[in-house]
Amino acid sequence: VNSNLHKKAYFLSRRGLQELDIIFKPFVEERFEALSDKDKLSFLDLLQKDDVDLIDWLLNGTPVPEDFNNIATQIKLYLNHEEK
Numbered sequence: 001v002n003s004n005l006h007k008k009a010y011f012l013s014r015r016g017l018q019e020l021d022i023i024f025k026p027f028v029e030e031r032f033e034a035l036s037d038k039d040k041l042s043f044l045d046l047l048q049k050d051d052v053d054l055i056d057w058l059l060n061g062t063p064v065p066e067d068f069n070n071i072a073t074q075i076k077l078y079l080n081h082e083e084k
Contacts, residue, residue, distance in 0.1 A: 005040050006032055009047070017051050023058060027078055035074070042071040 009032050013024035024047070035043065046054070046068050056062035057072055058079075064072040 005044065009040070009044060013047060017055075019059065020051060020054055023075065023079060027075055031074070031078055035071075039071050039074065042068060046071055 006028070009028045010025075013021070013028045032040065032043070053062075057064045057068070058075060
């Protein structure tokens with residue numbers, strides 16, 4: 001089951017927008033397996049959202065809906081760590 005979730009996450013992370021591909025593809029490759037099952041499902045739900053919303057939430061500082069707070073925080077921490 002977990003390998004199916006990983007495959008689905010990898011497939012959905014390929015957005016076609018460079019800004020999001022730079023975020024999601026490495027996150028899936030490096031961090032997805034370490035997420036809790038709840039966070040994996042939250043991540044998959046997040047990937048179902050519109051690209052514009054994802055950019056706003058993850059890059060532009062727009063408040064993230066409560067359902068995605070935890071996974072968005074993990075993604076942002078990952079991004080901050082990778083930039084150093």
